[in-house]
Amino acid sequence: VRRNECELKTNISAVKLTRVLLPQPSAALHRHLATRAAGQVILNVPETKVTALENGLRVASEDSGLSTCTVGLWIDAGSRYENERNNGTAHFLEHMAFKGTRKRSQLDLELEIENMGAHLNAYTSREQTVYYAKAFSKDLPRAVEILADIIQNSTLGEAEIERERGVILREMQEVETNLQEVVFDYLHATAYQATALGRTILGPTENIKTINRADLVEYITTHYKGPRIVLAAAGGVSHDELIDLAKYHFGKLPTRYKGEAPALPLCSFTGSEIRVRDDKMPLAHIAIAVEAVGWSHPDTIPLMVANTLIGNWDRSFGGGVNLSSKLAQMACQGNLCHSFQSFNTCYTDTGLWGLYMVCEPGTVRDMMHFTQMEWMSLCTSVTESEVARAKNLLKTNMLLHLDGSTPICEDIGRQMLCYSRRIPLHELEARIDAIDATTIKDVCTKYIYDKAPAIAAVGPIEQLPDYNRIRSGMFWMRT
Numbered sequence: 072v073r074r075n076e077c078e079l080k081t082n083i084s085a086v087k088l089t090r091v092l093l094p095q096p097s098a099a100l101h102r103h104l105a106t107r108a109a110g111q112v113i114l115n116v117p118e119t120k121v122t123a124l125e126n127g128l129r130v131a132s133e134d135s136g137l138s139t140c141t142v143g144l145w146i147d148a149g150s151r152y153e154n155e156r157n158n159g160t161a162h163f164l165e166h167m168a169f170k171g172t173r174k175r176s177q178l179d180l181e182l183e184i185e186n187m188g189a190h191l192n193a194y195t196s197r198e199q200t201v202y203y204a205k206a207f208s209k210d211l212p213r214a215v216e217i218l219a220d221i222i223q224n225s226t227l228g229e230a231e232i233e234r235e236r237g238v239i240l241r242e243m244q245e246v247e248t249n250l251q252e253v254v255f256d257y258l259h260a261t262a263y264q265a266t267a268l269g270r271t272i273l274g275p276t277e278n279i280k281t282i283n284r285a286d287l288v289e290y291i292t293t294h295y296k297g298p299r300i301v302l303a304a305a306g307g308v309s310h311d312e313l314i315d316l317a318k319y320h321f322g323k324l325p326t327r328y329k330g331e332a333p334a335l336p337l338c339s340f341t342g343s344e345i346r347v348r349d350d351k352m353p354l355a356h357i358a359i360a361v362e363a364v365g366w367s368h369p370d371t372i373p374l375m376v377a378n379t380l381i382g383n384w385d386r387s388f389g390g391g392v393n394l395s396s397k398l399a400q401m402a403c404q405g406n407l408c409h410s411f412q413s414f415n416t417c418y419t420d421t422g423l424w425g426l427y428m429v430c431e432p433g434t435v436r437d438m439m440h441f442t443q444m445e446w447m448s449l450c451t452s453v454t455e456s457e458v459a460r461a462k463n464l465l466k467t468n469m470l471l472h473l474d475g476s477t478p479i480c481e482d483i484g485r486q487m488l489c490y491s492r493r494i495p496l497h498e499l500e501a502r503i504d505a506i507d508a509t510t511i512k513d514v515c516t517k518y519i520y521d522k523a524p525a526i527a528a529v530g531p532i533e534q535l536p537d538y539n540r541i542r543s544g545m546f547w548m549r550t
Contacts, residue, residue: 119493127298140306143203145484148294159274170231208307219320262525266338303484306476342523355530360425366489373514383412432531449515
């Protein structure tokens with residue numbers, strides 16, 4: 072780093088000397104220097120080290136020399152691996168992980184975490200289950216030991232299970248008040264009808280009332296295997312120390328399955344819609360999406376850039392008509408909605424690319440019209456300058472997201488499960504830079520043009536256009 076700084080200072084000094092003898096240097100020269108400096112910074116980021124144990128468990132870490140660290144277990148198991156009978160088991164198991172082990176009661180566990188000044192948390196998604204701890208770097212061994220204890224030695228007591236039923240049922244009631252969560256659950260239900268991705272993560276109420284200890288034990292023994300688990304850490308962590316801890320605490324995790332390994336359930340996309348009309352609600356909440364691609368597909372990065380081109384907007388934003396997103400300009404000028412946000416949700420082999428909006432009843436039709444116009448412009452008339460701006464914004468957002476040990480640890484764990492490696496920042500930047508306007512047009516035409524979308528809408532949606540005709544093959548963007 073010191074040598075790079077010297078080279079940069081030498082280059083800057085040379086430029087200043089040249090200015091005395093020659094005309095003002097061009098902006099291209101300044102951009103060249105800035106690009107070199109940015110490249111040097113990216114190449115100097117800490118390395119992500121990866122080691123696989125004999126039982127298949129992978130250990131991945133990034134040592135940034137901080138006094139704190141985040142360490143967690145990323146498990147390739149979520150609600151997608153459930154069936155109609157046990158839907159909700161993965162999330163139920165997440166709750167039970169902190170309710171006591173053979174070594175620690177719930178009180179002992181909570182006191183130990185509090186006395187360490189640490190944080191212990193978990194979450195369940197449709198394809199992954201995560202348990203992680205944030206602590207001082209010196210407490211890394213204790214944090215790893217606690218994580219090992221809660222996933223391998225949980226007592227899953229009957230009394231605790233009965234108590235958690237009520238907790239989860241109350242959580243489900245709270246989720247039902249969050250209309251964005253409700254709409255996205257409806258969107259998955261209609262987009263992936265009669266498949267595992269169409270079911271909710273929390274599961275239906277009747278399942279929560281009947282899940283028992285045997286269901287939880289079966290889920291653990293079926294999915295918590297070495298090859299499907301990543302121990303990830305970031306912050307002040309030594310990779311060699313983490314390997315020793317992993318061997319000691321996770322070395323006995325089973326590798327093989329009693330029968331065949333559970334296969335990833337096939338989830339096919341269906342262009343369809345679900346409407347829950349309630350004219351008493353003040354605002355309409357609508358999500359519209361087309362089928363996209365999985366994490367490792369080559370078109371993922373272009374779709375991320377296209378997603379950035381559409382952008383997001385809220386009435387509380389400054390800028391208004393001066394924002395780069397054309398849809399944001401239209402929404403601000405025409406008072407078309409209260410907010411909108413584009414999304415690109417990826418799974419292993421499929422995804423959803425679309426827009427979520429919150430509108431007043433009288434502006435629903437206009438907002439849908441301008442959304443379709445902007446999607447069409449991605450297929451036909453997006454410019455190089457717009458794509459360049461979106462690429463810069465995407466890279467900035469990605470780097471800002473990696474601010475702190477916890478998001479870095481999460482990025483490591485997720486990428487190890489999705490790609491079986493951590494993509495270096497300079498490679499990711501190169502893949503984004505390789506995209507141009509032609510790429511965006513080709514990819515968006517492939518996934519948006521003449522494709523039947525999935526739509527979920529809740530609220531006063533009388534003005535929502537009727538898209539049933541798309542099933543006859545009519546190009547829905549032209550309606």
